[in-house]
Amino acid sequence: xxxSLSRRTFxxxxxxxxxxxxxxAFGQEARRMRAFWWGGQERLTRxxxxxxxxxxxxxxLTVDSESVPFSDYITRVSTQIAGGNAPDLFQMDYxxxxxxxxxxxxxxxxxxxxxxxxxxxWPAAAVDSLRVDGKLYxxxxxxxxxxxxxxxxxxxxxxxDDIPFGTTWQQFLDMALQVTKDNGGKYYGxxxxxxxxxxxxxxxxxxxxxxxxxxxxxxxxxxxEEWFDMWAKARSDGAAPPADVAALDEDTVxxxxxxxxxxxxxxxxxxxxxxxxxxxxxxxGITIYPQGAGDVNGQxxxxxxxxxIYSGSNFKEDAIKLANYTVNDPEGVKVLGVERGVPASPAxxxxxxxxxxxxxLASLRFVAEAxxxxxxxxxxxxxxxxxxxxxxxxxxxxxxxxxxxxxxxxKQYVDDGNAILGRA
Numbered sequence: 001x002x003x004s005l006s007r008r009t010f011x012x013x014x015x016x017x018x019x020x021x022x023x024x025a026f027g028q029e030a031r032r033m034r035a036f037w038w039g040g041q042e043r044l045t046r047x048x049x050x051x052x053x054x055x056x057x058x059x060x061l062t063v064d065s066e067s068v069p070f071s072d073y074i075t076r077v078s079t080q081i082a083g084g085n086a087p088d089l090f091q092m093d094y095x096x097x098x099x100x101x102x103x104x105x106x107x108x109x110x111x112x113x114x115x116x117x118x119x120x121x122w123p124a125a126a127v128d129s130l131r132v133d134g135k136l137y138x139x140x141x142x143x144x145x146x147x148x149x150x151x152x153x154x155x156x157x158x159x160x161d162d163i164p165f166g167t168t169w170q171q172f173l174d175m176a177l178q179v180t181k182d183n184g185g186k187y188y189g190x191x192x193x194x195x196x197x198x199x200x201x202x203x204x205x206x207x208x209x210x211x212x213x214x215x216x217x218x219x220x221x222x223x224x225e226e227w228f229d230m231w232a233k234a235r236s237d238g239a240a241p242p243a244d245v246a247a248l249d250e251d252t253v254x255x256x257x258x259x260x261x262x263x264x265x266x267x268x269x270x271x272x273x274x275x276x277x278x279x280x281x282x283x284x285g286i287t288i289y290p291q292g293a294g295d296v297n298g299q300x301x302x303x304x305x306x307x308x309i310y311s312g313s314n315f316k317e318d319a320i321k322l323a324n325y326t327v328n329d330p331e332g333v334k335v336l337g338v339e340r341g342v343p344a345s346p347a348x349x350x351x352x353x354x355x356x357x358x359x360x361l362a363s364l365r366f367v368a369e370a371x372x373x374x375x376x377x378x379x380x381x382x383x384x385x386x387x388x389x390x391x392x393x394x395x396x397x398x399x400x401x402x403x404x405x406x407x408x409x410x411k412q413y414v415d416d417g418n419a420i421l422g423r424a
Contacts, residue, residue, distance in 0.1 A: 020052045021062040032062040033315040035322070037091035037305075038073035040253030040275040043339050047326075050335040054325050061318060069252050074386060081105045086310040089319040092138060093305050094129070095197070095389075098380035099424075100308070101132040107309040107316055108135040116320045118328045126344035129303055129377055138306035139323040142341020144271040145288070145301050145370045146202050148172075151264035152285045154179050154187065162285065165373060168292030169203075169230065176239040179264050189239050191257045192246040193267035194231035195396030197389040199289065203227055205375070207294035215382050215424070217417040221410040226293075228399050228406035235400065243400035254279055270370070271304040271341040273363045286366045288373070299370060300377045304341030342367045384424025388417045 037047060044067045051063050066087075068076060074096070080086045081100075092100065100106050113119055117139065119127055130138035150163060158178040167175075176189025193199035201211045204227070210218035234240040241263060249257045253272060257263035259279035267289065268276065277284050288299050307323040309316055325332040330351040333343055338360045343349050349364070356364060381388075392413060399409040 018048055018065045019062060020048065020055045020065060030060050030062065031315055031318055032064065033089065033313070033318050034087040035063050035065045035089045035319075036077065036087035037065075037067050038070040039067060039091075039339075040279070042253070042275040042278045043067065046336050046339055050326055050332050051322070053331065053335065054322055058321075063322070069250075069255075071250060071252065081310070084312060086312065088310055088313040088315045089307055089322060090310065091141070091305050092308045094302050095381045095385055097130060097137055097306075097308075098132050099383045099385065101135070101137045102383060105311055106137040107311045107313065108137060109139070109309070109320065110136050112317075112320050116317060117324050121347050122344045123346075125301070125377070126303070130306055132380065138303065138308050139320075139327055140303040140306050140344045141327060141336075142271055142304045142338060142343055143301050143367060144269045144304035144341040145299050145367060145374060146198055147268055147270040147273070147366065147370075148287050148289055149258065149266050149268055149273065149276055149284045150287070151179075151258065152283045154183070154189075154264040154282070155285070158182050163287045165288050165369075166292075167287070167290050169290040170292075172290040173230075173234050173237070173239045176234070176265060177237055180238045185238060187261065188241045188245070188257070188263040190234070190265040191249050191263045191267065192231055192235065192240040192400065194228060194400065195393035196251065196267055197392055198269070199267040200227055200392060201378075202289045202298035203293050205298035205300075205378070206291055206296050208296050210378060212379075212382055212385065212421075215384075215421050217388070217414050217421065219414070221407075221414045224410035224413050225406045228396065228409050231396075232399065232406055243397065243402075246400060247397065258282070258284070269304060269341075270363055270367055271339060273366075274337065274339040274359055277359050286362060288370055297373055297375050299374045301367075301371055301374045302377055303344075338363045382421060382424065384421045387420045387424070391416050391420065 035051060048065060051065055055061050055063055077090060109117060126140050126143060130136060130140060160175050179189030204211060204219045204223055207223055209223055212218045231240060235242055245262060248260060253275040256266055258266050258276060273284065273286055291297060309319045313319060326336055327333065327343060328345060333348045333352055334355050342364050343352060353364065395409045395413050398404040399406055
């Protein structure tokens with residue numbers, strides 16, 4: 001096997017384009033396919049090794065692999081799909097599955113199950129969550145849920161050894177303010193997730209609401225205003241950073257306020273623990289998002305991300321076999337670990353547990369505990385949701401910088417969001 005590596009830098013995260021090749025046996029046809037994903041350095045290293053191992057065992061297959069930050073990813077994938085040159089195997093997120101499946105960009109996988117793709121011991125929920133109109137469009141790379149990471153040392157210094165499940169929003173912000181004060185206002189207790197769709201969605205779910213109602217915004221303006229107002233007060237009090245500091249948070253593994261030593265908590269997903277911990281020497285704790293905005297628990301279990309196969313690929317079978325290796329072969333599963341989430345297969349969970357270090361095991365245990373309190377997964381977001389999420393980020397920043405009031409920002413989000421979804 002020969003491996004040649006060239007690197008390119010996208011923003012503050014090292015992406016990579018790599019050719020992973022195994023020489024074909026005599027008389028065997030050489031195949032060359034592409035794989036594409038987003039993520040940090042930890043994911044890059046693990047995924048490239050899994051692909052290299054697979055290629056070594058499958059002579060004749062070359063996989064050109066590439067990774068970029070999430071901020072670049074969807075634009076790149078959309079552009080390549082539009083140009084008819086999408087990767088054969090590419091990583092996707094639950095929020096986009098309905099949009100891309102409805103466009104005919106993803107290969108339905110049902111006909112491959114039982115032959116190239118083994119889902120025999122997978123819970124039905126782990127499979128069915130990736131169906132659109134009854135058809136399967138993804139291979140679950142691991143289950144995760146919303147997670148709040150926090151600097152155990154910084155919180156421990158103010159007497160907070162843990163942030164237990166059930167902590168309310170106000171209780172958490174009070175904790176965060178203690179951390180800010182203990183650090184002289186130069187290190188904030190929390191980042192500002194007011195423009196983060198997953199955090200906003202968790203908050204409104206607690207009220208029995210939804211981010212979307214079919215092809216329209218499902219959250220009334222008064223609930224959006226409450227969200228914006230809560231974080232405006234957190235910035236004013238000092239529990240969260242001011243707008244100019246918050247703007248430095250790119251919400252990526254390598255460019256977040258924890259890794260930049262600017263904040264002691266981040267609203268992310270559980271599978272990110274491995275990558276986040278790799279960026280800092282601070283020991284990170286993990287808990288669910290604060291609750292209490294209403295009577296419902298806003299958490300739900302979801303595919304952290306998943307492999308999809310491009311419907312126009314000339315190497316669909318190779319792509320599906322590679323995907324299957326990463327989720328159903330103990331060797332592939334051990335290489336990926338839980339960086340993308342906890343394996344859906346109980347057999348693979350058992351095979352993996354004994355090989356995990358402390359951080360990876362903490363991620364696995366957290367998902368197991370969170371599974372006991374989660375509510376049902378919502379329907380996939382509708383077409384246009386990607387643009388709506390960008391609009392939420394834009395308006396949240398305008399509110400943070402004082403260009404819009406929380407009330408005006410909320411009205412604009414609902415109006416603009418409905419307009420976006422109406423034309424999607």
